[in-house]
Amino acid sequence: MPERGTKQVNQPALADFKVGVDNVIFSVDTQQNRVLVLLVMRQDEPFSAQWSLPGTLVRNGESLEDAAHRILAEKIRVNNLYLEQLYTFGGPGRDPRESPDSFGVRYLSVSYFALVRFEEAQLIAEGVSGIAWYPVTELPQLAFDHNQILEYGYRRLRNKLEYSPVAFDVLPELFTLGDLYQLYTTVLGENFSDYSNFRTRLLKLGFLADTGLKVSRGAGRPASLYRFDSEAFAPLKNKPLVFI
Amino acid sequence: MPERGTKQVNQPALADFKVGVDNVIFSVDTQQNRVLVLLVMRQDEPFSAQWSLPGTLVRNGESLEDAAHRILAEKIRVNNLYLEQLYTFGGPGRDPRESPDSFGVRYLSVSYFALVRFEEAQLIAEGVSGIAWYPVTELPQLAFDHNQILEYGYRRLRNKLEYSPVAFDVLPELFTLGDLYQLYTTVLGENFSDYSNFRTRLLKLGFLADTGLKVSRGAGRPASLYRFDSEAFAPLKNKPLVFI
DNA sequence: ACAAAAGTGTTTTTTATACACCCATGC
DNA sequence: GCATGGGTGTATAAAAAACACTTTTGT
Numbered sequence: 001m002p003e004r005g006t007k008q009v010n011q012p013a014l015a016d017f018k019v020g021v022d023n024v025i026f027s028v029d030t031q032q033n034r035v036l037v038l039l040v041m042r043q044d045e046p047f048s049a050q051w052s053l054p055g056t057l058v059r060n061g062e063s064l065e066d067a068a069h070r071i072l073a074e075k076i077r078v079n080n081l082y083l084e085q086l087y088t089f090g091g092p093g094r095d096p097r098e099s100p101d102s103f104g105v106r107y108l109s110v111s112y113f114a115l116v117r118f119e120e121a122q123l124i125a126e127g128v129s130g131i132a133w134y135p136v137t138e139l140p141q142l143a144f145d146h147n148q149i150l151e152y153g154y155r156r157l158r159n160k161l162e163y164s165p166v167a168f169d170v171l172p173e174l175f176t177l178g179d180l181y182q183l184y185t186t187v188l189g190e191n192f193s194d195y196s197n198f199r200t201r202l203l204k205l206g207f208l209a210d211t212g213l214k215v216s217r218g219a220g221r222p223a224s225l226y227r228f229d230s231e232a233f234a235p236l237k238n239k240p241l242v243f244i
Numbered sequence: 245m246p247e248r249g250t251k252q253v254n255q256p257a258l259a260d261f262k263v264g265v266d267n268v269i270f271s272v273d274t275q276q277n278r279v280l281v282l283l284v285m286r287q288d289e290p291f292s293a294q295w296s297l298p299g300t301l302v303r304n305g306e307s308l309e310d311a312a313h314r315i316l317a318e319k320i321r322v323n324n325l326y327l328e329q330l331y332t333f334g335g336p337g338r339d340p341r342e343s344p345d346s347f348g349v350r351y352l353s354v355s356y357f358a359l360v361r362f363e364e365a366q367l368i369a370e371g372v373s374g375i376a377w378y379p380v381t382e383l384p385q386l387a388f389d390h391n392q393i394l395e396y397g398y399r400r401l402r403n404k405l406e407y408s409p410v411a412f413d414v415l416p417e418l419f420t421l422g423d424l425y426q427l428y429t430t431v432l433g434e435n436f437s438d439y440s441n442f443r444t445r446l447l448k449l450g451f452l453a454d455t456g457l458k459v460s461r462g463a464g465r466p467a468s469l470y471r472f473d474s475e476a477f478a479p480l481k482n483k484p485l486v487f488i
Numbered sequence: 489a490c491a492a493a494a495g496t497g498t499t500t501t502t503t504a505t506a507c508a509c510c511c512a513t514g515c
Numbered sequence: 516g517c518a519t520g521g522g523t524g525t526a527t528a529a530a531a532a533a534c535a536c537t538t539t540t541g542t
Binding site for chain 4: 437441460466
């Protein structure tokens with residue numbers, strides 16, 4: 001990192017930071033076919049009583065990823081979890097707790113991108129239970145620059161869907177090819193691919209295992225339940241893949 | 245961001261941070277066909293007299309990207325520049341200036357990924373001139389976790405090369421299709437594509453403008469000099485593209 | 489003349505796209 | 516029986532991959 005300014009004298013002072021971690025946690029409701037993001041109601045100033053991304057300030061001895069796991073575990077119980085760093089927002093003035101003259105402590109946010117399974121995820125109700133899944137299409141105004149962070153996270157979701165098997169981190173353990181197709185259509189839009197071609201392509205890749213189980217959902221022929229076979233996927237891990 | 249712990253009492257203390265910005269600056273020597281990264285010799289403790297990425301600590305009122313630009317401008321004069329955020333490294337103990345008990349101030353690094361043109365970039369010699377381009381294949385041991393950051397940056401370069409027109413930010417303004425092909429081979433390895441197919445594909449994309457100029461480099465037929473036509477590329481900006 | 493690098497064209501194989509159509513179930 | 520969603524197959528177009536061949540220079 002940095003030179004310390006031992007030689008130069010009239011150097012501007014270094015900023016002091018508190019570092020926060022904010023999680024953009026996505027899941028998908030396969031029943032209602034909606035992409036959801038987890039929001040919490042703030043209890044404290046600033047932005048008290050406004051929705052925000054679940055976040056926390058980093059503690060002594062704690063890594064960034066530890067902090068991300070900690071805040072996630074405080075809000076939600078999950079079996080499966082996909083987590084990766086998203087982006088770091090650190091401009092001056094992004095937190096009203098910073099003094100207006102730009103001196104004094106600054107607040108930096110390292111955001112994380114997380115995927116969980118809606119059906120398996122249990123929200124942890126705390127007090128008045130200010131925690132909820134929001135459809136990404138109906139977002140409220142969020143605290144801080146969280147709308148921007150969320151937008152950035154949603155873009156990441158759309159991108160990853162195309163070349164990475166993240167779909168299986170938000171779908172239930174067992175899913176039909178219709179579920180999978182629906183997920184892709186709701187996130188990527190109607191015209192990304194024909195259903196039957198999508199089917200053929202995905203099956204040919206060889207990491208979707210047919211469980212033999214069937215589900216019937218109203219009218220129509222019952223669908224096979226598939227499972228993501230991570231062992232069969234392993235050799236494809238670093239190859240450029242096209243899911244769409 | 246964060247709840248402040250107004251209600252809970254026995255909460256571990258929040259960490260205090262200094263935030264550094266470290267740049268992974270790549271360029272390419274088309275003559276010698278090598279990918280280069282800019283390193284600076286540290287003058288101060290810790291890691292005095294060791295090579296490191298050019299970095300700096302963020303000052304009062306300064307944004308992360310501003311800091312990245314500042315340190316870059318201190319080391320190198322460029323006409324062209326590509327810059328984007330890379331990753332944030334913030335685990336405890338990544339800087340020896342942190343006290344060993346993990347209390348006291350911590351050092352976090354937001355790294356940036358930069359591309360410049362080797363021929364146009366002038367290094368700014370300061371004092372004993374501890375600044376140099378290193379081939380990515382012959383890296384010395386670096387200060388802090390900078391080898392890890394650099395590795396991460398190089399992976400980003402390889403990835404971006406495949407779907408993004410970053411090649412034209414490291415190549416000279418005018419280049420031959422051979423130069424372009426050489427760049428791809430040195431970064432991506434020999435067997436990513438046949439030269440003649442690579443040619444045809446790239447030209448069909450329509451954003452390489454033939455200047456009509458020719459260069460002769462030793463034996464062989466002289467090659468046309470091309471220019472990246474950013475206007476012709478604009479409509480393709482958000483489309484999924486394959487360069488390889 | 490010939491090696492070396494640039495550039496063009498052709499053939500084959502693979503993949504994408506657009507459909508038409510059959511299958512099994514609920515109502 | 517027929518609407519509904521699941522599932523298969525086929526014909527066509529496009530793109531990727533392999534490679535043969537021509538062009539223009541330096542020596």
